[in-house]
Amino acid sequence: MAGSQQVFGLHAVLAALRRRPVPVQTLWVDAGRRDARIREILEAARNARVPVERVDGEALDRLCPGERHQGVVAVCEAPEPATEADLPDLVARAGSPLLLVLDGVTDPHNLGACLRTADAAGVTAVIVPRDRAAGLTPVARKVASGAAESVPFVQVTNLARTLDQLKEAGVWVVGTSDDAPQDLYQADLKGPLALVLGAEGQGMRRLTRERCDLLVHIPMQGTVESLNVSVATGVCLFEAMRQRRG
Secondary structure, eight states: OTTEEEEESHHHHHHHHHHOSSOEEEEEEETTOOSHHHHHHHHHHHHTTOOEEEEOHHHHHHHSTTSOOTTEEEEEEOOOOBOGGGHHHHHHHHSSOEEEEEESOOOHHHHHHHHHHHHHTTOSEEEEESSSSOOSOHHHHHHHTTGGGTSOEEEESOHHHHHHHHHHTTOEEEEEOTTOSEEGGGSOOOSSEEEEEEBTTTBSOHHHHHHOSEEEEOOOOSSOOOOOHHHHHHHHHHHHHHHHHO
16 A cells, blocks of 8 residues: 555554554454453544454454564554754754664664664654665564654664764764773763664764764673664663763
8 A cells, every 4th residue: 555554563553543643544453352452452443533444363464474463453654754854853842852873773673672762761863864774664663662653763864964963953972882992881971962873793884983972882791792782772771861860
């Protein structure tokens, strides 16, 4: 369906129905499920005046091949991500913004997990490059468990230029790198802040790295060399939240 996107999974569908950043056109529900979670989703659909189709589980499997839909699939208008033109207003309204910048994260599961953590940490917006990076796919939205509907998602055409603009607006840009000399827990993460994390293996691109005001590393005690980007995001964001609350 042109201009539409499937959203599946209990949390993601319920968030789409309740928050409705984009209209839900149709809800498909497994006819064999009658549990409390499904009743909650059906009530949200009635409140939003969304038509419901009761189908068998195999029909949902065909709609979402290879994915765990959990018995619900919503067909929504495909969301339009924010752009660099929207960033100045987001930063100004936040006062002291906390921004998450993901450079080259291509796995939608990782993006969804980062969005979920960003929501929990009170992030102002998640910023990603438009090219060679994951977008708000159905998989990312399911893994985000509703956070894709609550955290502004900004796709920019030139990430290095966007970081320059953030710095001009008074935002301190802190990047993560395994070879950084400074420990994350030694860094001052209070005030307007953009935390930059790169893709696993490759890390940040050179131009992104050069735009950072400070590079930090997460101290590691064991034998593994690095963390999954979504785990590293959680460590960094919650350290920033701890400092900012204190």
